[in-house]
Amino acid sequence: MGLEIEEEIKSIARTLNKQIQDAAAVSHNEAEFRSKASRMIEEFATKMRLTIPVREEYTLVNGRADAVYNRLVIEYEAPGSLRPDNRHRVNQHAIEQVKGYVGGLVRRERHRPERLAGVVLDGSYFIFIRSKEGSWHVDPPVRVDDHSTEHFLRLLASLSTELALIPENLVRDFGENTPVSRKAASTFYDALTESPNPKVKTLFEQWSLQFSEVCNYAEVSKLDVQSFARAFGIREERAEPFRLFFSIHTYYASFIKLLALQIVHYYTMPKLGTDLRQAAAFKSEQLKAYLQRMEQGGIFRELGIANLLEGDFFGWYLDIWDEAIYQALKEIVASLANYSLVTLDVDPE
Template identity: 25%
Template sequence: MNKEKKYWQINTEKLAHDIKQAARTANTEEDLKMKVEPLLQNVFKKIGVDIDIVQYEASTTSTTFRGKSDAVYGYLTIEYKAPGKLSTKLNVKKTVEQLQNYLTGQATQFGEQKEDFLEKAVGVALDGKYILFVRFIKVPTILQTPVPVEEKQSVLFPAIKTGRGFQILGPYSISYSSLTNLLIFVRASARRPLTAKDLATVFGPNCSIARQAVSELYSAAMRAQRRQTPSRIKTFFLEWDRIFGVVYGQELEKAEKTAEETAKVYQLPAGSR
């Protein structure tokens, strides 16, 4: 098993070279995505990112926008563009609006906590020549990249105003410093959001580890009940059972049925006892 690396141990200069090479032979954004995504995933894995969480062509729906983002790694969304697309002010403006809509659409899953999600979220646009980042802030401030980008920002957004809401970092040329910032962002953001769908993926009955964990916990609780001598597990279980009965009262029959169904979907060897 390879040891996890820190972002500064990654040769982002070589990564920048490889991405630029890919852009030279790509004609469309799909071409670029197919060439660059494997390059990014290779370095993402090296810094400890679980690339299995990625969702491709993830649908985003809001009251005013419907679309599909190219690649979503937890809180980080990557939008690929045709090579050179981010070199004009108009296309940058359209891309930024697109990323803002993607992030806002994802945030609707979190209800009243949608701004908490947006603060963690990162939007990335990449065309093989340039890269930009979109962040959301609650408190008015001027955002900066974690690592200074050793070049002047493209003069597409010369007037930077302090305010809450979305802010744009870039566009920056693809370089070792701009890609180092991408690695920092993905390392911090590539984790599963706490939505019902993502929690079910990790802890639901379709996950073998979850089934094994539930089986082990249930078996431990049942073994403790069969023992004649007192134990902490037995004491805690009896107390929980007492409180459960007080709270649910006549719902116990329904709870027993639910327990049987749960035992079935989690494939407990002896079912619910």
């Protein structure tokens, strides 16, 4: 982490540790304390400009975790129930639960165990738990204070990145009615509607001809196109079906190409110089050039992968590139850059 982030975490920890203790003091049970602590974590994420996927009461094969913040499992206990010695029954029970949840998350999301962490919290004590080199490392209980809260926040921030590349996460981040899909599909739809570019018009007409051959137009016209359009952020009162589906097709084609690029980079680096994290920081013309090279298959051919990308209909957005298209593609790139491909190498069993 950068120095500025470290200083900000230290500053927040000085206030938050007191807030955690106060919340525990006025909470009558675990559920009430958990609710208050969750709000504090949300506020921390907002202050730090972090996007931390949270799953509360997350069901795993061996139970239901109180809260999973990407790769950090939090098990809340009733205020004041933990003891300063982990031999105490309540401590042991909570520790075993966290171990089970971490193990369940490893199996479900194909993480390496050492890439996850667990925390037990009752408002008075933290217990930090990690798996290293095949064995569990359980820290003794530490009082909630500036130092321990800072360590907790540092864990939370560092484990909030690198999402597991699994279908559930991809659907959550890139599926229908998500911020990324709504922004991209609606941007493509507006650009397609407004563009006078003859090449774009020709590509759309060719695609429409092929689409109508494999899909009965009369059947398409019966679909509830308007609610489908709204799910992808398109507000036009009567969305034109073929433009709608071409825009959505373009979005998913771009997404799949970028995902393929990310996977290829993971297995061939450092041969491929620029990864998605770097591309996410590109200015408009830099990103356009990067995507142009991708659409032409050049990046893949350099790695000896021929014909992976044949000419298709879906690179048309490059011919009418503008600020809106730049922002939409940048968001797809930046969101995909948050994914860890380490999960591809971990046996799902």
